Amino acid sequence: MAKELWKGNEAVAEAAIKAGCRFFFGYPITPQNEIPEYMSLRLPQVGGCFLQAESEVAAINMVYGAAGAGARVMTSSSSPGISLKQEGITYIAAAELPCVIVNMVRGGPGLGGIQPAQSDYFQATKGGGHGDYRIVVLAPDSIQEAANLVQEAFDIADQYRNPVMILGDGMIGQMMEPVEFTEVKKRQLPEKTWATTGLRGRKEHNVVNSLFIDPAVCEKHNQKLFAKYAEIEKNEIKVEEYNLEGAEIVFAAYGTVARIVKNAIKALENEGIKAGLIRPITLWPFPKANFYKAAEMPNVKAFLSVEMSMGQMVEDVEISVKGKKPVYFYGRTGGMVPTPKAIVEEAKKILGGAK
Amino acid sequence: MAVVFEKTKGLTDKPTHYCPGCTHGIIHRLVAESLEELGLLDKAIGVAPVGCAVFAYDYFSCDMQEAAHGRAPAVATGIKRVHPDSTVFSYQGDGDLASIGTAEIVHAAMRGEKITTIFVNNAIYGMTGGQMAPTTLVGQKATTSPLGRDADHAGMPIRISEMLATIPKAVFIERVSVHDVPNIIKAKKAIKKAFETQMKGLGFSLVEVLSTCPTNWGKTPIEALKWLKENMIPYYPVQNFRTPEEVK
Numbered sequence: 038m039a040k041e042l043w044k045g046n047e048a049v050a051e052a053a054i055k056a057g058c059r060f061f062f063g064y065p066i067t068p069q070n071e072i073p074e075y076m077s078l079r080l081p082q083v084g085g086c087f088l089q090a091e092s093e094v095a096a097i098n099m100v101y102g103a104a105g106a107g108a109r110v111m112t113s114s115s116s117p118g119i120s121l122k123q124e125g126i127t128y129i130a131a132a133e134l135p136c137v138i139v140n141m142v143r144g145g146p147g148l149g150g151i152q153p154a155q156s157d158y159f160q161a162t163k164g165g166g167h168g169d170y171r172i173v174v175l176a177p178d179s180i181q182e183a184a185n186l187v188q189e190a191f192d193i194a195d196q197y198r199n200p201v202m203i204l205g206d207g208m209i210g211q212m213m214e215p216v217e218f219t220e221v222k223k224r225q226l227p228e229k230t231w232a233t234t235g236l237r238g239r240k241e242h243n244v245v246n247s248l249f250i251d252p253a254v255c256e257k258h259n260q261k262l263f264a265k266y267a268e269i270e271k272n273e274i275k276v277e278e279y280n281l282e283g284a285e286i287v288f289a290a291y292g293t294v295a296r297i298v299k300n301a302i303k304a305l306e307n308e309g310i311k312a313g314l315i316r317p318i319t320l321w322p323f324p325k326a327n328f329y330k331a332a333e334m335p336n337v338k339a340f341l342s343v344e345m346s347m348g349q350m351v352e353d354v355e356i357s358v359k360g361k362k363p364v365y366f367y368g369r370t371g372g373m374v375p376t377p378k379a380i381v382e383e384a385k386k387i388l389g390g391a392k
Numbered sequence: 393m394a395v396v397f398e399k400t401k402g403l404t405d406k407p408t409h410y411c412p413g414c415t416h417g418i419i420h421r422l423v424a425e426s427l428e429e430l431g432l433l434d435k436a437i438g439v440a441p442v443g444c445a446v447f448a449y450d451y452f453s454c455d456m457q458e459a460a461h462g463r464a465p466a467v468a469t470g471i472k473r474v475h476p477d478s479t480v481f482s483y484q485g486d487g488d489l490a491s492i493g494t495a496e497i498v499h500a501a502m503r504g505e506k507i508t509t510i511f512v513n514n515a516i517y518g519m520t521g522g523q524m525a526p527t528t529l530v531g532q533k534a535t536t537s538p539l540g541r542d543a544d545h546a547g548m549p550i551r552i553s554e555m556l557a558t559i560p561k562a563v564f565i566e567r568v569s570v571h572d573v574p575n576i577i578k579a580k581k582a583i584k585k586a587f588e589t590q591m592k593g594l595g596f597s598l599v600e601v602l603s604t605c606p607t608n609w610g611k612t613p614i615e616a617l618k619w620l621k622e623n624m625i626p627y628y629p630v631q632n633f634r635t636p637e638e639v640k
Binding site (some may be wrong): 091107238244 | 456460467478
């Protein structure tokens with residue numbers, strides 16, 4: 038298939054359809070409206086169902102019902118709407134239902150703004166709802182990568198019976214880039230024998246549930262979930278390492294910010310400063326080992342986490358580096374985007390101080 | 393010896409956790425018998441609420457999902473859209489449906505979602521220990537209205553069936569009671585009609601069932617049945633609000 042120019046939100050929606058998603062429940066919020074709009078036209082064409090829910094709360098609970106009934110299902114929203122979905126997400130994680138949730142992050146807190154941000158990192162990766170649980174978080178840095186990751190997200194969700202979040206930002210949602218919808222390798226997936234389909238001759242009834250009233254049973258369920266999360270941590274980490282060899286400073290950045298950092302790395306190189314980048318593609322599971330390995334490299338003097346937030350992923354970088362090297366932070370927030378120039382200045386300041 | 397009564401196949405053998413004298417057990421039986429008699433047990437999928445009926449997924453023998461508080465109609469919507477040939481029902485109490493879940497029930501009705509809701513109204517929060525519900529009667533004592541519900545302070549109890557009956561696609565709406573045998577028989581007829589409405593694809597259907605809570609009302613089971621008849625029915629009249637021609 039040839040490359041075509043796609044808007045990010047529409048590419049995400051089309052990728053979901055290509056992955057076999059046939060159900061979508063959503064509610065309007067900027068800057069992700071093209072996803073439900075596209076789905077409302079496309080899903081009926083492929084025999085699927087789009088429904089505009091009365092709220093994000095209802096939409097995520099429709100996802101719960103449809104996922105529990107065995108369907109490939111998706112919802113999308115942006116920051117304030119994702120906050121509303123958190124109740125549903127913890128229930129979905131607890132009941133071990135597969136689904137894909139897209140968050141095109143905008144500035145916060147509160148109503149915030151509608152420009153791109155990365156300030157939902159904590160909410161996405163540390164469990165935005167109550168209780169001990171994890172969701173897989175995938176952070177594309179381009180529309181092409183978004184199209185690929187959305188397709189894989191459905192397989193990851195089905196393989197582990199777990200929600201998967203695509204954490205984009207307003208830029209990923211709104212900009213246009215060339216995309217080639219390549220066939221993403223399909224995984225061997227278990228049959229959904231647990232789904233509520235109606236008995237239809239089955240002897241035992243299936244129950245989709247997250248209530249475990251006996252504390253011993255509830256603890257056991259948590260332990261079962263965490264054994265699964267350990268498997269995910271072992272198998273599913275995705276990360277890009279860029280220019281690490283001989284780097285004096287290693288940036289940590291994800292999503293669109295990683296692309297800005299790559300420009301800064303080139304600018305630094307022109308000034309004779311070698312810099313590298315570790316770009317987590319899975320924000321959970323976090324590529325801790327890659328950071329630790331980089332921290333052990335003698336050439337690396339410091340890490341600099343660059344984010345569109347007041348400093349969130351930087352905490353995971355610190356945890357990963359385990360104090361071996363200093364970790365710094367530079368961020369813009371509320372919809373402001375860091376410039377390569379500002380990043381270069383920040384890196385030089387750090388290296389000056391470290392020398 | 394001739395068998396004169398058998399437990400419906402629609403219920404499991406699990407003993408229920410309901411308090412002595414609570415009418416949830418009767419309502420479970422009516423729902424399960426209706427599904428069995430209509431031949432729907434094999435394709436029924438139920439949604440349990442949060443509240444006293446939270447464990448309903450253990451008692452109904454069909455496939456079941458347990459929803460978050462108030463969200464059963466949204467969960468049922470997701471299920472029904474995936475399996476349109478299934479019989480999908482939500483079983484919800486008055487705290488669940490008439491308070492935290494009003495948006496979900498109103499919009500499921502507005503869309504004419506082809507699901508059936510069994511709405512059990514006992515005018516109190518039972519599971520959490522007897523707090524005031526949106527359906528608690530004026531003057532009725534509850535743990536959060538210790539002097540009785542004051543209409544000036546807490547408003548008037550909400551009449552869900554009357555409200556939903558204004559929605560065009562809510563095509564079957566009936567309020568019934570289970571305080572005596574004639575009313576139990578009428579309740580079952582209404583529940584069957586609601587399921588028939590769904591299976592004929594006519595729209596949204598709801599049966600509101602007036603129910604007792606002897607424990608939190610502070611009454612014996614017999615007193616509770618009498619209290620329901622004398623206090624609830626005058627405010628919540630037992631009547632059919634809407635029936636489509638096709639199931640009359």
